[in-house]
Amino acid sequence: MANVHSFCLYIFLTLVFWLPIPLGSNRPWAWAIMAVVSFITLAGLLLATALSKNSKTHLWESLKPYKLLLLPIMLFQVWTLVQLVPMPFAISSNGDLLGELSSNANIISLDPSQGFSSLIKGMSYLCIMVLTIILINTEKHIRLLLKVMLASGLFQACYGVISIYAGLEESLVFEQHISHYATGSFYYKNHFANFLLLTTATSVGLLVANLSKNSGASVKQRLKSFLSAMIKGKAVVRIALAILVIGLVASRSRMGNAAFFVALTITGLYALIYFKNRTPSLSILLVSLFLIDTFILGAWFGVDKVKAHIESTSFAQESRDEVNIYGLTLLKERPIVGYGAGSFYTVFPMVQGEKVTSFYDHAHNDYLQFSLEFGIPATLLLGITVLMSLWQCMQAMRQRNHALMKGVAFGCMTAIIGMLIHISVDFNLQAPANTAYFVIILTLAWQSRNIGQRTKLHSSHN
Numbered sequence: 001m002a003n004v005h006s007f008c009l010y011i012f013l014t015l016v017f018w019l020p021i022p023l024g025s026n027r028p029w030a031w032a033i034m035a036v037v038s039f040i041t042l043a044g045l046l047l048a049t050a051l052s053k054n055s056k057t058h059l060w061e062s063l064k065p066y067k068l069l070l071l072p073i074m075l076f077q078v079w080t081l082v083q084l085v086p087m088p089f090a091i092s093s094n095g096d097l098l099g100e101l102s103s104n105a106n107i108i109s110l111d112p113s114q115g116f117s118s119l120i121k122g123m124s125y126l127c128i129m130v131l132t133i134i135l136i137n138t139e140k141h142i143r144l145l146l147k148v149m150l151a152s153g154l155f156q157a158c159y160g161v162i163s164i165y166a167g168l169e170e171s172l173v174f175e176q177h178i179s180h181y182a183t184g185s186f187y188y189k190n191h192f193a194n195f196l197l198l199t200t201a202t203s204v205g206l207l208v209a210n211l212s213k214n215s216g217a218s219v220k221q222r223l224k225s226f227l228s229a230m231i232k233g234k235a236v237v238r239i240a241l242a243i244l245v246i247g248l249v250a251s252r253s254r255m256g257n258a259a260f261f262v263a264l265t266i267t268g269l270y271a272l273i274y275f276k277n278r279t280p281s282l283s284i285l286l287v288s289l290f291l292i293d294t295f296i297l298g299a300w301f302g303v304d305k306v307k308a309h310i311e312s313t314s315f316a317q318e319s320r321d322e323v324n325i326y327g328l329t330l331l332k333e334r335p336i337v338g339y340g341a342g343s344f345y346t347v348f349p350m351v352q353g354e355k356v357t358s359f360y361d362h363a364h365n366d367y368l369q370f371s372l373e374f375g376i377p378a379t380l381l382l383g384i385t386v387l388m389s390l391w392q393c394m395q396a397m398r399q400r401n402h403a404l405m406k407g408v409a410f411g412c413m414t415a416i417i418g419m420l421i422h423i424s425v426d427f428n429l430q431a432p433a434n435t436a437y438f439v440i441i442l443t444l445a446w447q448s449r450n451i452g453q454r455t456k457l458h459s460s461h462n
């Protein structure tokens with residue numbers, strides 16, 4: 001069983017690193033790989049567990065603390081399936097607006113093919129969540145996962161920055177056009193920025209977890225200890241973190257940059273007030289993050305350009321607000337059941353007005369798009385789940401003495417707040433790589449409070 005566990009662990013970590021590489025897994029063949037690998041890995045792990053008498057009890061016990069996280073995600077997938085199943089009654093009462101789109105008025109979804117694709121992706125996210133709970137169950141494995149996420153973000157940042165400063169016109173693999181802003185291996189700059197937001201946040205958490213605990217020393221000794229830590233192994237993480245920030249700034253994503261630094265500020269202030277057994281090293285780290293990363297690296301690599309981009313953007317040029325207005329018109333028709341997963345592309349043209357001249361296959365607001373496609377109740381279910389995960393981070397930072405778990409909670413809290421801000425103006429949860437990473441972060445948020453406290457670490461699975 002231990003060999004199977006280790007094999008599945010490294011398959012899972014390989015998948016985590018792979019996900020953003022093929023255009024953020026935002027192509028059918030790419031997310032199909034995600035689905036197949038996650039399904040097979042979980043199936044193999046469950047089969048091995050079923051054949052091992054001693055592992056059955058441990059498996060279900062390890063899942064119990066996460067039932068309030070898993071149950072809403074499972075119910076959401078059930079609802080996605082229900083949207084595809086014929087009902088014994090007609091769904092839509094607005095025949096003028098939607099009748100011509102639906103070949104079967106008894107099915108909630110107005111685009112069943114997209115709904116089925118969304119179901120497959122949703123099930124793969126659920127598998128990734130379960131795999132994270134089962135496989136990432138020790139301090140060693142948590143550090144390993146965080147390092148893989150750091151390496152993945154670092155690869156994307158380096159690739160994105162090198163591509164624009166090397167003057168490449170097309171990407172090396174997928175022959176995508178390269179503009180004056182960094183996109184990494186993603187097609188869309190805001191998906192790239194959001195991915196770096198997530199990986200930068202968890203990397204900050206990894207750095208926080210490694211801070212010195214020497215709280216009784218003098219100021220000189222504290223500073224010496226902090227600098228010594230930076231010179232040693234932690235310097236690699238610190239340098240990588242600086243590169244991630246460079247990549248984020250080079251994306252020229254207005255809200256991506258704003259969301260990260262606002263989230264980091266909120267989390268940093270919370271940590272300074274509520275961190276249990278807070279050390280001075282935390283204050284030094286946070287100050288260095290803002291001073292070095294924001295002002296020095298940003299000045300060299302483009303914060304001024306991001307600022308200019310924000311100032312030059314007028315409301316007249318932005319049609320996203322109009323999209324939201326027309327989207328709300330659709331939402332009034334089906335606020336409870338929605339139009340079916342993945343149906344925005346199909347439904348929105350029916351209400352698109354003359355003021356919107358661009359093509360929109362997404363709402364540029366995940367709150368609105370989820371409400372349109374899944375209905376307000378299902379969207380609230382997901383929202384409550386995310387907020388419960390945020391609460392787990394906050395409690396872990398206040399209650400845990402474990403340095404790693406407090407660091408994980410810090411990183412996850414930053415990532416969750418950043419994502420909640422960023423998706424208000426974009427569709428980052430429509431990129432499978434970003435969603436998969438966010439699912440992992442939500443799981444880590446719960447683990448930061450549970451591992452080593454409510455559940456035992458079983459060395460048999462190391």
